[in-house]
Amino acid sequence: ERSRASALGALVPHLPAAEQVTVWQEALAAARAIEWEDARASALEALAPHLPAGLLGEALAAARAIKDERSRALALEALAPHLPAGLLGEALAAAWAIKDAEKRAKALMALAPHLPAAEQVAVWQEALAAARAIKDERWRAEALRALAPHLPAGLLGEALAVARAIEGEGARAEALEALAPHLPAGLLGEALAAARAIEGEGARAEALKALAPHLPAAEQVTVWQEALAAARAIKDERSRASALRALAPHLPAGLLGEALAAARAIEDEWWRAKAQKALAPHLPAAEQVTVWQEALAAARAIEWEDVRAEELKALAPHLIELPRARLYKSWAETLPILAQRRRHDLLTDLRTLTPVIAALGGEKAVAEVARAIADVGRWWP
Numbered sequence: 001e002r003s004r005a006s007a008l009g010a011l012v013p014h015l016p017a018a019e020q021v022t023v024w025q026e027a028l029a030a031a032r033a034i035e036w037e038d039a040r041a042s043a044l045e046a047l048a049p050h051l052p053a054g055l056l057g058e059a060l061a062a063a064r065a066i067k068d069e070r071s072r073a074l075a076l077e078a079l080a081p082h083l084p085a086g087l088l089g090e091a092l093a094a095a096w097a098i099k100d101a102e103k104r105a106k107a108l109m110a111l112a113p114h115l116p117a118a119e120q121v122a123v124w125q126e127a128l129a130a131a132r133a134i135k136d137e138r139w140r141a142e143a144l145r146a147l148a149p150h151l152p153a154g155l156l157g158e159a160l161a162v163a164r165a166i167e168g169e170g171a172r173a174e175a176l177e178a179l180a181p182h183l184p185a186g187l188l189g190e191a192l193a194a195a196r197a198i199e200g201e202g203a204r205a206e207a208l209k210a211l212a213p214h215l216p217a218a219e220q221v222t223v224w225q226e227a228l229a230a231a232r233a234i235k236d237e238r239s240r241a242s243a244l245r246a247l248a249p250h251l252p253a254g255l256l257g258e259a260l261a262a263a264r265a266i267e268d269e270w271w272r273a274k275a276q277k278a279l280a281p282h283l284p285a286a287e288q289v290t291v292w293q294e295a296l297a298a299a300r301a302i303e304w305e306d307v308r309a310e311e312l313k314a315l316a317p318h319l320i321e322l323p324r325a326r327l328y329k330s331w332a333e334t335l336p337i338l339a340q341r342r343r344h345d346l347l348t349d350l351r352t353l354t355p356v357i358a359a360l361g362g363e364k365a366v367a368e369v370a371r372a373i374a375d376v377g378r379w380w381p
Helices: 002-014 017-032 037-047 053-064 069-082 085-096 101-114 117-132 137-147 153-164 169-182 185-196 201-214 217-232 237-247 253-264 269-282 285-300 305-319 324-339 343-352 354-379
Strands: none
Touching: 017 037, 017 053, 037 053, 037 069, 053 069, 053 085, 069 085, 069 101, 085 101, 101 117, 101 137, 117 137, 117 153, 137 153, 137 169, 153 169, 153 185, 169 185, 169 201, 185 201, 201 217, 201 237, 217 237, 217 253, 237 253, 237 269, 253 269, 253 285, 269 285, 269 305, 285 305, 285 324, 305 343, 305 354, 324 343, 324 354, 343 354
């Protein structure tokens, strides 16, 4: 039935108009006959945007008949934008009947924007209440993220309270991050206090970063300083590099030097290269050249072949913009290091850095390297 529903759905738009309704009916009947409920919901999801208005009631009945709540919620979400006003009440009742809080929240969120304006606030309240009842804190934070852009101003205080009540700091930071762009000025102080109360440096940096752009200008520099201090205090180098990369595009100019010092202090070459690469475009032009060279030095020292190739490839477009003399110096330092590795590794790195070879010597240099590779392959197969 699943294949038949899919095939019929694909054919209908190409049939004469007079035949389409009948074939849509057949496709919907095939979807309703699918035994596996998850597949049935997926089939209804695929059909929903195309069904004639006269068949949407039958499609909604099929969705309501699904026993598995996850699949039922999926089908209701898919149908929500297409239902006529006369069916929205029935769909809303089906959403309310879902016992699982996460699935109920998703179904209510899908329906709320399509309800009459006078009914929407109540449904958003119910969706928020369902989100609050989600036991898994990560899913609760995700529900708040989905809700945040749609909640009426009068519910944002309650949403912030839900976020602050999350015990896990990572999930709490995610929830604060999601709410930050939507909070009115009167709630930003409360959100900032919640962010500052997070003990874990990574989660605190994430939450502060999200809030800083929305604060009054006079407060922003202090919060950016706090976010950077939190990032610098992260012990795990991968997480520290990720935090610095996330901050890089947003930091005021006066804090970029401190961020660069933190990047340079990372011992692992991979994460140091990533952090420097993220910071370099935002530094004063006079400093960028040195940082790109340092990022190259870190990248070429990475032992893992695939990771090294990935970083060198990402750096190449920036390296070719360096002054010729500085680029040549970096190339002269890099090539002997690459040549110390296995032939396969060297060839991979040369392929990745072909734009640099071309920038230094043009097509002639690239051709000479190609000939040298071919010669070595013949001499030492």
